[in-house]
Amino acid sequence: MSDIRHDSDNHGNSSKVIILKSERDRSASAALSDLSDKDKPWDIHRAESDQIEKHYRGTEFQRYSDRIHFCSEFLDFVLRPTNSDALKLKLKAARFCHVRTCMVCTWRKSLMYKARVYKSLPKFLEDYPTYRFLFLTLTVKNCAIDELRQTLKWMNQSFTRLSRLKDFPGMGWIKSVEVTKGRKGDAHPHFHCLLAVKSNYFGRNYLSQRKWCELWRKSLKVDYQPVLDVQAVKAKGDLTPLIAEIVKYQTKPTHLIGYGGERDREWFLEYTRQIHGTRALSIGGIFRNYFRELEEEPTNLIGEDETDVSEDFGQLTFNWKRRDKKYRLLDFSTEYYTE
Numbered sequence: 001m002s003d004i005r006h007d008s009d010n011h012g013n014s015s016k017v018i019i020l021k022s023e024r025d026r027s028a029s030a031a032l033s034d035l036s037d038k039d040k041p042w043d044i045h046r047a048e049s050d051q052i053e054k055h056y057r058g059t060e061f062q063r064y065s066d067r068i069h070f071c072s073e074f075l076d077f078v079l080r081p082t083n084s085d086a087l088k089l090k091l092k093a094a095r096f097c098h099v100r101t102c103m104v105c106t107w108r109k110s111l112m113y114k115a116r117v118y119k120s121l122p123k124f125l126e127d128y129p130t131y132r133f134l135f136l137t138l139t140v141k142n143c144a145i146d147e148l149r150q151t152l153k154w155m156n157q158s159f160t161r162l163s164r165l166k167d168f169p170g171m172g173w174i175k176s177v178e179v180t181k182g183r184k185g186d187a188h189p190h191f192h193c194l195l196a197v198k199s200n201y202f203g204r205n206y207l208s209q210r211k212w213c214e215l216w217r218k219s220l221k222v223d224y225q226p227v228l229d230v231q232a233v234k235a236k237g238d239l240t241p242l243i244a245e246i247v248k249y250q251t252k253p254t255h256l257i258g259y260g261g262e263r264d265r266e267w268f269l270e271y272t273r274q275i276h277g278t279r280a281l282s283i284g285g286i287f288r289n290y291f292r293e294l295e296e297e298p299t300n301l302i303g304e305d306e307t308d309v310s311e312d313f314g315q316l317t318f319n320w321k322r323r324d325k326k327y328r329l330l331d332f333s334t335e336y337y338t339e
């Protein structure tokens with residue numbers, strides 16, 4: 001393990017930043033994941049993107065492969081003081097590819113979405129203090145991967161029909177699309193929805209699971225019973241982690257990458273064709289006044305904490321080391337001076 005320390009002189013003036021290195025990693029430059037716990041996901045997602053890049057290589061999506069290759073290759077961080085004598089890293093600059101299936105970009109986007117929700121949710125709760133929340137999962141039968149686009153279109157139209165039914169209790173909603181890979185190589189698209197309902201939902205307007213199923217079946221215009229799950233959100237404190245879960249990703253990285261075989265690759269390439277131009281998140285009802293921003297893709301994936309106005313103690317640049325799957329400090333010296 002390495003450690004970042006802030007060294008002051010006798011008068012308390014900051015003078016330099018030292019990276020203390022253990023015996024073990026003295027031979028290599030310090031790894032980002034060793035210096036900062038909160039930055040551990042960088043290695044994971046960049047390694048996933050390497051796999052995605054490989055899937056696209058030599059296909060009609062070669063340009064995606066090229067763009068992902070150079071995504072977040074270098075990360076510039078500044079050092080900021082914390083309450084203890086340690087310093088924390090704050091991302092200052094990086095170049096992102098913005099390819100929809102890039103795992104680094106997906107992760108960064110989910111952080112930006114989360115920040116937007118955390119900012120807007122208190123205002124909603126203040127304006128509608130008596131409202132309650134439901135977490136709804138709407139599914140349909142699995143479809144072939146090359147029918148995904150068509151299936152999503154039909155599901156979206158069905159959701160619109162559902163939201164217009166007299167019995168539909170949602171006054172506001174966030175809806176996200178998740179697609180999982182079926183065991184037979186088909187696709188399982190489903191919606192995760194957070195609904196805001198009036199408090200009388202839990203009285204005379206209550207809908208049983210069965211009634212919910214019936215409404216969804218009617219909206220889909222099918223003759224089978226679709227699988228549906230509905231849960232009441234017990235505490236308002238559960239809302240932020242729940243929303244974070246909703247905006248996380250459209251398809252799990254493991255499902256996109258698969259085991260690296262040709263069939264997995266074919267599935268993934270077809271998935272890319274099918275989801276192109278489709279919307280992953282949508283906002284409806286009174287939520288539009290609070291969370292409309294969620295429908296726009298964040299262009300800035302760096303993230304700015306406006307409340308943090310502390311001064312910088314220098315800068316560190318990390319470089320993605322493909323072979324050992326780690327971001328490592330670009331400077332090979334053991335000490336890093338900021339003066």
Ligand SMILES: [Zn+2]
Pocket residue numbers: 068071072096097098099102103104105106
């Ligand atoms: Zn990217």
